[in-house]
């Protein structure tokens with residue numbers, strides 16, 4: 001291996017950037033147990049450790065659709081303002097403890113209105129939790145929201161409108177998630193066009209549970225700023241026996257336009273989007289200098305953290321500090337906050353830390 005195995009504590013201490021993490025996929029198991037008891041939600045296990053195992057095993061299904069079924073037990077306990085605020089605050093605390101310095105956390109407001117909350121109240125409750133968490137972390141982390149619309153529903157325009165209403169109060173973009181096969185991104189074209197007219201930003205889950213047509217629509221019809229996962233872009237790359245790669249036109253476009261790929265290695269193995277970490281397309285795509293970023297997707301379902309994902313890449317591919325810095329700067333460049341804020345985090349927080357390890 002080119003690089004030594006990095007110490008887990010050092011990886012944790014390194015400044016990291018997280019662009020793809022679902023609020024309803026990152027709850028602490030003990031918090032789910034607490035919240036479920038308060039509202040009478042029935043869980044598959046009531047011991048936090050057993051519940052954590054249940055989530056990891058149930059999500060490890062090889063199918064995106066079955067993976068998504070596990071969210072019934074997180075979304076089910078996130079229906080009040082207090083619950084949303086608590087989950088959001090704990091999310092920030094957990095990320096700060098893991099060395100994340102900037103995060104964009106996504107969730108679908110429309111999934112949190114079952115007990116009578118309005119969409120606006122959902123976002124307000126999450127923002128309250130983010131503010132509390134950031135204050136507790138004493139400025140070590142900045143967290144912003146991405147508002148997600150669910151592909152199988154039809155509230156794209158409403159959620160895009162909500163993202164615009166909240167654009168100066170913590171929300172920096174929009175996303176679509178949920179089952180990919182049968183729900184092409186063009187179903188939401190009105191929402192994407194509206195956001196473009198408003199000079200806003202959006203990412204689209206694409207190339208995870210479905211292949212190139214989904215990525216092509218996301219990029220060429222919808223104008224996605226970033227791609228959630230995007231792993232199937234490898235279907236447009238032919239690798240010869242001598243290792244040389246030939247990119248098709250879509251893969252070339254994605255690389256040449258520096259469209260960021262929000263890659264989530266552990267999640268991709270669980271949903272069957274990648275056969276294993278060792279065979280994950282991130283290795284090829286990074287070596288071809290796509291704008292690759294590393295993410296967690298759902299820390300609870302994958303039993304992971306951003307540090308653990310980097311640890312896997314270190315052990316599996318020999319990625320060291322240089323690769324970790326490149327991936328982190330890639331992510332920071334791809335964030336939806338203003339350029340001056342991104343630049344400051346890169347030059348004042350990220351680069352100085354890695355510079356000390358790269359002498």
Ligand SMILES: O=c1[nH]cnc2c1ncn2[C@H]1C[C@H](O)[C@@H](CO)O1
Nearest residue numbers: 022024071106107108148177178205
């Ligand atoms: O990886 C994913 N692909 C598609 N949809 C996803 C993924 N992870 C979570 N979701 C869904 C389930 C959540 O309830 C929703 C909003 O966060 O987004």
Ligand SMILES: [Zn+2]
Nearest residue numbers: 177205228297
């Ligand atoms: Zn996701």
